Amino acid sequence: MTTRTVCHPVDWQDAPLLDTQTLADDLARHFHYTLGRDKVGESQHYLYQALALTIRDRLVARMRQTREENANKRSVAYLSLEFLIGRSLNNAILNLEMEKEVKAALANYCAELERVGEAEHDAGLGNGGLGRLAACFLDSCAAMALPVTGYGIRYEYGMFNQRIENGYQIEQPDHWLHEGHPWELPAPDKTVRVKFFGHVDVHKDPSGRLHRVWVDTHDVFAVPYDVPVPGCGNDVVNTLRLWKSEATDEFDLSEFNAGGYAEAVAKKNLAEQISMVLYPNDSSENGKELRLRQQYFLCSASLQDRINRWITINGEDFTEFADYHVFQLNDTHPSIAVAELMRLLVDEHELSWDTAWEITTKTMAYTNHTLLPEALERWSVALFQRLLPRLMEIIYEINARFLVEVAKKWPGCSDKQRALSLIEEGDYPQVRMAYLAIVGSYSVNGVAALHSQLLREQLFKDFYDLWPEKFNNKTNGVTPRRWLAHCNPKLAALINSKIGDHWVKDFSEISQLRRYYDDQALLKDWAQVKYENKQKLCELVEKQCGVKFDPQMMFDVQVKRIHEYKRQLLNILHVIHLYRRICDGDTEGMVPRCVLIGGKAAPGYDMAKQIIKLICNVAHTINDDPKAQPWLRVAFLPNYNVTAMETICPAADLSEQISTAGKEASGTGNMKFMMNGALTIGTLDGANVEMLEALGGEHFFVFGAQVDEVDAIRANYDAMNIINNDSNLSAVIALLESGHFNLCEPGIFNPIVNVLKSNSDPWLTCYDFASYCKAQEQVAIAYQDKNQWTQMSVLNTAASGPFSSDRTIAQYSQEIWQLQHTMNSQGE
Ligand code: 26Q
Numbered sequence: 001m002t003t004r005t006v007c008h009p010v011d012w013q014d015a016p017l018l019d020t021q022t023l024a025d026d027l028a029r030h031f032h033y034t035l036g037r038d039k040v041g042e043s044q045h046y047l048y049q050a051l052a053l054t055i056r057d058r059l060v061a062r063m064r065q066t067r068e069e070n071a072n073k074r075s076v077a078y079l080s081l082e083f084l085i086g087r088s089l090n091n092a093i094l095n096l097e098m099e100k101e102v103k104a105a106l107a108n109y110c111a112e113l114e115r116v117g118e119a120e121h122d123a124g125l126g127n128g129g130l131g132r133l134a135a136c137f138l139d140s141c142a143a144m145a146l147p148v149t150g151y152g153i154r155y156e157y158g159m160f161n162q163r164i165e166n167g168y169q170i171e172q173p174d175h176w177l178h179e180g181h182p183w184e185l186p187a188p189d190k191t192v193r194v195k196f197f198g199h200v201d202v203h204k205d206p207s208g209r210l211h212r213v214w215v216d217t218h219d220v221f222a223v224p225y226d227v228p229v230p231g232c233g234n235d236v237v238n239t240l241r242l243w244k245s246e247a248t249d250e251f252d253l254s255e256f257n258a259g260g261y262a263e264a265v266a267k268k269n270l271a272e273q274i275s276m277v278l279y280p281n282d283s284s285e286n287g288k289e290l291r292l293r294q295q296y297f298l299c300s301a302s303l304q305d306r307i308n309r310w311i312t313i314n315g316e317d318f319t320e321f322a323d324y325h326v327f328q329l330n331d332t333h334p335s336i337a338v339a340e341l342m343r344l345l346v347d348e349h350e351l352s353w354d355t356a357w358e359i360t361t362k363t364m365a366y367t368n369h370t371l372l373p374e375a376l377e378r379w380s381v382a383l384f385q386r387l388l389p390r391l392m393e394i395i396y397e398i399n400a401r402f403l404v405e406v407a408k409k410w411p412g413c414s415d416k417q418r419a420l421s422l423i424e425e426g427d428y429p430q431v432r433m434a435y436l437a438i439v440g441s442y443s444v445n446g447v448a449a450l451h452s453q454l455l456r457e458q459l460f461k462d463f464y465d466l467w468p469e470k471f472n473n474k475t476n477g478v479t480p481r482r483w484l485a486h487c488n489p490k491l492a493a494l495i496n497s498k499i500g501d502h503w504v505k506d507f508s509e510i511s512q513l514r515r516y517y518d519d520q521a522l523l524k525d526w527a528q529v530k531y532e533n534k535q536k537l538c539e540l541v542e543k544q545c546g547v548k549f550d551p552q553m554m555f556d557v558q559v560k561r562i563h564e565y566k567r568q569l570l571n572i573l574h575v576i577h578l579y580r581r582i583c584d585g586d587t588e589g590m591v592p593r594c595v596l597i598g599g600k601a602a603p604g605y606d607m608a609k610q611i612i613k614l615i616c617n618v619a620h621t622i623n624d625d626p627k628a629q630p631w632l633r634v635a636f637l638p639n640y641n642v643t644a645m646e647t648i649c650p651a652a653d654l655s656e657q658i659s660t661a662g663k664e665a666s667g668t669g670n671m672k673f674m675m676n677g678a679l680t681i682g683t684l685d686g687a688n689v690e691m692l693e694a695l696g697g698e699h700f701f702v703f704g705a706q707v708d709e710v711d712a713i714r715a716n717y718d719a720m721n722i723i724n725n726d727s728n729l730s731a732v733i734a735l736l737e738s739g740h741f742n743l744c745e746p747g748i749f750n751p752i753v754n755v756l757k758s759n760s761d762p763w764l765t766c767y768d769f770a771s772y773c774k775a776q777e778q779v780a781i782a783y784q785d786k787n788q789w790t791q792m793s794v795l796n797t798a799a800s801g802p803f804s805s806d807r808t809i810a811q812y813s814q815e816i817w818q819l820q821h822t823m824n825s826q827g828e
Pocket residue numbers: 127128129130131133279281282283284285286291369370447476664665666667668686
């Protein structure tokens with residue numbers, strides 16, 4: 001029996017009910033009293049706020065209940081610098097299964113849920129795939145009632161808003177909290193202290209034992225804000241705990257006394273900078289001190305939080321700590337957690353090094369998300385030393401002990417020691433964060449089968465030789481609640497009418513759709529739903545880009561971060577190729593298409609920004625040319641984000657997944673499109689490989705060099721030779737060079753052309769061009785047979801079962817987290 005030390009007067013069963021009348025009463029109360037409003041005006045803002053608070057009431061009691069139920073269980077802390085949540089209102093309504101009641105309650109205000117929902121700002125606390133994956137995972141963990149808590153940073157400014165001016169990307173700050181964030185609950189009583197700077201002293205205690213103490217630190221407070229994560233239809237509400245940095249009330253007394261009162265108080269700002277802004281890079285640009293501060297801030301606060309909770313139940317006995325905790329590291333961004341857990345256990349809780357190391361290496365698990373060598377995180381030892389002196393000592397100690405193991409495995413081989421060392425030597429020594437994560441973790445996983453294989457065989461080969469048992473694969477997935485049930489309600493209803501709605505919670509059921517791929521009535525309705533979704537996207541494109549798309553035409557879509565390896569450039573070269581054919585009157589076998597491209601470039605990534613400019617200019621030229629109108633329209637959608645994807649993926653006919661083989665770890669947009677019945681044109685990269693496998697080759701337009709070929713191709717790469725021998729490609733390049741797309745700005749695309757022509761183009765764009773065009777011709781042929789295309793669309797949705805994040809999370813839970821234990825705590 002559990003003894004309760006705290007009084008909980010409200011059980012969730014007594015919590016606000018879900019029926020229409022109670023809901024309507026609460027909505028009115030929040031609208032009139034909490035927010036002090038009278039009439040509903042044009043703006044839906046207050047109605048949205050009141051509804052969000054009404055829904056939140058129904059979540060908080062369940063959140064507390066879930067915490068109580070989980071208090072004695074083995075649990076996971078998912079540490080991530082990013083959680084790309086998007087909007088929460090409709091997600092909560094869907095998961096609480098109260099859509100009907102909410103709509104009825106809103107009718108009192110003559111308001112529609114869809115319009116009210118549009119008043120919500122996206123919580124854009126992430127860059128792209130990795131951040132959105134964390135959000136999908138939280139949804140799946142809650143749906144499967146797993147005790148998993150997300151830990152992140154409550155950035156004041158999320159991912160920047162992108163505007164396009166004359167084809168150029170302009171970044172604008174995203175002050176998403178400006179109008180308040182009704183979903184969060186501050187928990188100031190759980191505030192913890194995080195240290196920075198200072199130095200390490202050595203003290204001898206009376207028994208002669210040496211202690212290292214980190215002193216003269218500049219501390220900041222980490223204040224938690226809890227965001228509820230509702231599970232679908234199961235009354236579970238997990239927690240996403242986001243930390244805000246605040247200044248302590250300790251001032252520099254010397255400055256104070258010297259009359260510097262205002263200056264001393266103003267220094268509080270420095271502490272608050274930590275959680276001010278999300279870094280908008282999705283790969284490299286390393287070395288920024290503030291970024292390291294953010295990482296350590298998140299890790300220290302989150303680990304302290306878990307340890308404090310443990311101590312409340314178990315006191316200072318850590319014997320079983322490792323049986324009840326897992327820390328899943330979302331890439332290397334939180335990998336300083338390895339050293340911080342050591343510091344907390346050894347310095348603050350007086351465990352021996354060996355005991356602490358055993359706990360650390362039994363609780364840490366690392367997920368890698370990139371194969372790009374330049375994206376592997378490194379921090380300068382000098383910076384580490386200054387910002388986190390005690391952590392640097394601990395990393396040296398971990399390294400010294402690790403190198404002994406390396407020496408045992410490869411006796412006398414100092415090259416191996418140098419290659420595997422956590423410290424990269426040189427004029428400016430660096431800490432290799434991926435190596436720290438691997439050495440400190442019991443599990444290392446990649447995010448698609450091919451990616452995990454490349455980690456084992458290439459990037460982390462030596463570590464694999466040393467510890468093969470640590471390495472495993474967990475192919476990514478996306479939540480079918482947001483990415484089908486919510487974003488494509490018409491398709492969801494159609495699916496329900498055939499196979500029932502169990503697929504929402506058990507997505508393997510979606511395969512039953514396959515039985516209907518010949519059902520003419522279904523195919524007709526399926527095509528009609530796609531058509532209506534395309535109409536909706538047309539409205540968005542017209543509003544955002546001023547370009548008229550036609551829902552009769554094929555919708556060919558590539559939305560994702562702009563990066564050279566993702567090859568938006570290859571896409572636009574093909575668009576230019578089509579345009580040239582149209583101009584030449586060569587439209588045989590062509591289908592009318594609307595090409596949509598969207599995505600943000602990292603602000604410092606010049607080449608990516610130029611690619612956006614090229615896309616915009618090409619779009620402008622083509623859309624302005626009456627000859628092209630019936631055949632080709634092109635738009636660059638500004639400010640691509642989670643909410644935009646909710647309109648885009650249900651409307652796509654063709655999904656572009658065209659990265660250079662071996663570069664995209666997994667991709668997750670590919671899965672969202674597939675679920676919504678788009679066909680894929682793609683390389684054998686990331687999770688595309690598994691999608692093709694699940695689908696059968698004839699329903700997937702595959703092209704391009706394969707992973708086992710790219711090295712040899714690069715070694716003998718002769719771009720000019722490829723161009724000269726391909727009349728289509730030379731014509732495209734000639735058109736680019738002629739300045740046809742940049743008449744007013746001569747020369748601006750020279751750098752792009754130069755990369756294409758270069759023998760050291762790592763992305764092999766020219767190499768893959770011909771095979772890409774051929775695959776696109778196959779697409780066009782297939783699209784001409786509407787009925788067959790629709791059949792393939794159904795088969796895509798039907799085969800998307802494995803790409804649910806529920807499947808991914810079930811595997812994390814069984815194979816990494818082992819989440820069945822129950823805590824044998826006091827009070828039981
Ligand atoms: C690096 C340095 C400084 C600041 C930030 C960063 C940074 C931030 C975000 C580096 C990387 C990221 C995000 C990476 C990412 O989204 N990777 C993608 O992860 C997906 C989920 O596993 C995969 O599907 C994609 O293939 C992978 O590119």
